[in-house]
Amino acid sequence: MTALGAVRHLLWKDLLLEWRGREILTAMVVFSMLVAVVFNFAFSPSPDDAARLLPGMLWVTLAFASTLGLSRSFVLEQDHGAIEALRLFPFDPSLIYVAKLAANLLYLLAVEALVLPALAVIAGVSLRVVVGPLALILVLGSVGLVAVGTIFSAMSVHTRIREVLLPVLMFPLAAPVLISAVRAMLGILSGGSLGDVGPGLRILVAFDVIFLVVGYVVFEFILEE
């Protein structure tokens, strides 16, 4: 059984469980929609303001929504000791990190596919022309959020204040993602090209690479006893 095979089977289990219950996706989508509506009540953006506020509203929403999915994703391993069972298998525990990360990334991307068009419609912003660059920023940013989020979700599930600790841990460390992704999207929406937001993209890529590697390396220290 290869590493890729192990990740594939782990991911199958997560996706199958989610497909059966659909708890995570439902919670994330409903939450995101509600937050989007609340933002519109709070700011009442005019059509000019809307384009300027959209990236910020989107990434705040995604940051909080991602903590929902990440938290649930490890809670389901905590019940009935499933995480201990995973540690008994003859493979590197860091593969659990890869599989959980992949699952949560898929959930987040699915939520984004629904929420971004919805936000655009509510805010009255046209995105058709810039879908490509926006998608790239979304993917790079999502990978970053999930890379650190998975590390801290595994940690916070063992603590007494589980759901509260995860965003508190994640947000300061995910700050480069939030800052760069928002600014990059703003740049694109105000007519810039991908080249104009190059520095931001580079930061996102650097963040993703660094924290994917760090996450993989430190994960077994989080799981061990």
Added chain:
Amino acid sequence: MATYADTETLRFPRRADWRAGVIGLGAALAVLGMYLAVLGAPTERTMGHAQRIFYVHVPAAWAGFLAFGVVFVASVGYLWTRRRPWDLAAHASTEIGVVFTTLAIISGAVWGRAAWGTWWTWDPRLTTTFMLWFIYVVSLMVRAYGGAGNQTGRFAAVLGIVGFLDIPLIHLSVVWWRSMHPLPVVVRAEGFGSGLHPAMLQALLVNVAAFTLLYVALFGIRRAQMAATDALAARHEALRVRATPGSGGRR
């Protein structure tokens, strides 16, 4: 493998001498540093006397970042060796680091108020220091609310490593962000040797040295305190076990 009972309590009285020495030297330098800062250094052209907060703000920020560097090294050491002294070092440095970083942020805010009329600006260096403060606070939260036994130490160590690697990225992203929205007043006197009058530089360096020594002294004291607490817990445990019947071992 080092256990709680191995820590250094019994040697504490002898070690106190070197810490007292460091505190003494640090205090002396601090006094000299304050003299130079307030009276010795020339007055800055644009901001006047308000600029003198700089001699507290920069050394405090420096000490805050130094402390975090120590947290990083101690965290790596702890995960590598799993010996308790490394965990204690990381914990002590985190606590001292919070103190200095808080001082840096407050002095930075005061300076901003005096110089530019606003309590807060999203200046890249101040923002990065603020984010560092958050990471410190979260680290202390993890230690307070974490799981049982060894877990808290390992979690805090992971956070120490992840946070340390993150700080440069945070700084880069804030710099890029602010480059799109430059501050109304640009302060140039902050860099080392970048247009600083020699007397100013001297005052700054003395204060940096003073703060560094203070960090070292506080770190040493706090670490020894934690080691003593450990040893006490180990004694309690040993007494509890001895008092329980039937625990004398094999028959």
Added chain:
Amino acid sequence: MRAYIPSTGTRVRAIDVAELTKAFGPIHALRGITLTVEAGDALVIFGPNGAGKTTLLKTIATLIRPTTGSVRIFGVDPRTDIRLRARIGMVSHQSYLYPGLTGEENLLFAARLYGVPRPAERAARLLETMGLRARGRDPVRTYSRGMVQRLSIARALVHDPPLLLLDEPYTGLDRQAAAVLTDLLAAMRGTRTIVLTTHSIEQGLALCDRMAILVDGLVAYEAGNGTRDLPAVERIYAECVGAPA
């Protein structure tokens, strides 16, 4: 079921624990355990709550790292070879099952991750053996406690491990289910190495070749002659634990 008694000249011990200690912060759960188990033996560990039985079992299972001392399973240090886990099966007081998956899916998942060849067949055969075939397609959350226990054991056996560890498996089982478990374990004796922890001296004695009593992180008593004298053992146990006779 294959036989696991090594037929080579050098006998490799199934479990070799030497001066094992484990500290969680200032709490010493294990304070110097030395224990050996030969291949094919059944060891039962008794002890009061907090004695360290679960910690010991989990350390043997490679879930917990020793603070000092060594553990060798079939001659191998678990810290050096992760593939050793393929030779260990564990039944915990937690079920290790996903309530949202069916019995069949739970077994399939475990079989795949242990690298078992033809996992679907293996899962089906185990369900049959455990009498769960009829409910194999139902989610585990609909199972009774006895059924969950049977599935947990099936899961622990899916990769045919030569070493089976069970942590208080009799807890919460009614008479009938307990009898089924005892029969199952009895059938394995001699071919698989078994280590079992339990509160019930009666049920433990029925199964064991060797017994050990753990108190406060140390082995307080050990016997290797397959004793069945229940009152005698109960007396020794009371003495070890320090309760008034």
